[in-house]
Amino acid sequence: MPMEDHKLLYLQNLLQDNQNYYLMDYIQTVVSWEDEARNQYDRQIVLNSYQFAEVILLDGIFMIQFVLMCWDRKRRLPNDPIFSNQLMLRAVYRDMALLENQIPFFIVQRLFKMAFKTHQQNMPELLELVGWFFKYVTRKEKLPAWVMESEVKHFVHAISLSFFPPGMEAPNKRHEEHKEMKFPPSATELVAAGVKLRKRESESLLDIKFENGVLDMPCLILTDSVEHYFRNIIAFEQCYWKRRYLTEYMTFMHHLVDAPRDAELLIDKGIIENWLSNKEAAAQVINAFGKEHSMSRDHHFYSLSDELIKHCQRPHNKWKATFKRDYCSSPWVVISVIAAGLLLLLTIAQTVFSALSLK
Incomplete structure (x- = not known):
């Protein structure tokens, strides 16, 4: 009252x-x-x-x-x-x-x-004001031009449209149907396979790139407020909208953050800015969104997931990552490896020369 x-x-x-x-x-x-x-x-x-x-x-x-x-x-x-x-x-x-x-x-x-x-x-215009009002959530100072021309249902719909991929001109674009589902490896698995995680400056959370073994991702800010807004946008996407880009992003993140150690990796790289109580809370929030939803066959991140899986399945990527982690972690370790290598070469040379002198 x-x-x-x-x-x-x-x-x-x-x-x-x-x-x-x-x-x-x-x-x-x-x-x-x-x-x-x-x-x-x-x-x-x-x-x-x-x-x-x-x-x-x-x-x-x-x-x-x-x-x-x-x-x-x-x-x-x-x-x-x-x-x-x-x-x-x-x-x-x-x-x-x-x-x-x-x-x-x-x-x-x-x-x-x-x-x-x-x-x-x-x-x-009213939509301009709405875009400004929710800029903390959308990460945009103003809504894209095509959103301004769309038939908006209500405020939550306007926010949802702002999460469409960059360069998107119409909200009904569909992706090619695929025969099987592909889920991306976790952040820990990616790093173990030599993938470098790097923060990307972008207004769109969906602007994720994987090139030359580097996964570039915009920063996801996790606060109580963001969780609240995301939950309502995802609820709207699930009930009413043909494309579910925020839902698909959070599903992708759910597989990327399989455990608190994955959240910690992304936090250390600046890909997640965590304002919640701890990394466990960050992992729980992301997993809560992802577990509630399945990946559709025209998932926005299907191709990206496929590339990441193929990278992790190549044995030489894991061997190279293991070598760098175990033998190139610090200058002293590198010096020790070089010294050990030289010692091994000298030992082999000495053995060869000894064998030749006996003849």
Whole structure:
């Protein structure tokens, strides 16, 4: 109930600042969208037209006002309890990304245009604001151009689209079907086979490259908040979306991080930035995401997994890695190996010369 009162306060603030429309104008307009809005939900909503319009209007205006207040501090209300309490602020941020809290994006967008576009020319597009609002999760300052032109269902859908591979132009591109499933080796197994793990600077978590024995991966930041956002995006991908890029990324990571020692390897290389309690917690979070989902036959990382498996199956890669690990781990070890080699050569030469002198 306190939050419902706060929504009314934000609505009152909007009506005072934007006097082109009265409250009844907003209510009547939202009522006219009722059938279109109800069709966006997967179950019947037991509210009459006025009650439904009231809920949609309050939630829609609150989402708009909150995003705008985060974007522009001057819009914040004096002594606003949300912005004066970091715990409450973080809680509202999280609520904005809960899948069950979403309302149809077309409603929020129409309310936004109704409230602001008629007289504030410098106002960004709503999707631009959404992209900025969730940049900590998406790792992008702004959403790709093709996302801006997409038919977005709601905020979580917009975040999900931002995880599509770099250079992606359309969300329905499919990969070639494969006959068998391939799962990548763990980080420990890769290192044992001579693969070098290296942090890659990129805005996209999916921008992973494997060339010349080097696996380049963008940094995955693990915090409680990121886990929360990822869980809702993955839930949306599983239920509604044709392509599941974040799901596929976390499934790939699940196989890469088979145990805490794998997480420790990736943390040491800067590929995982761990803000959780310890490396065991990092491994548990990644494994929890991966275990819940299977790899589809058109998995985005199928080809990459196949390359990594083939590299690990070549015996000379393991022999070379073992030699480097056991005999080239430090300058003193290298010197000892060279000395031992020279001693062995001298011993062989002495034996040969002794045998020749006897003849």
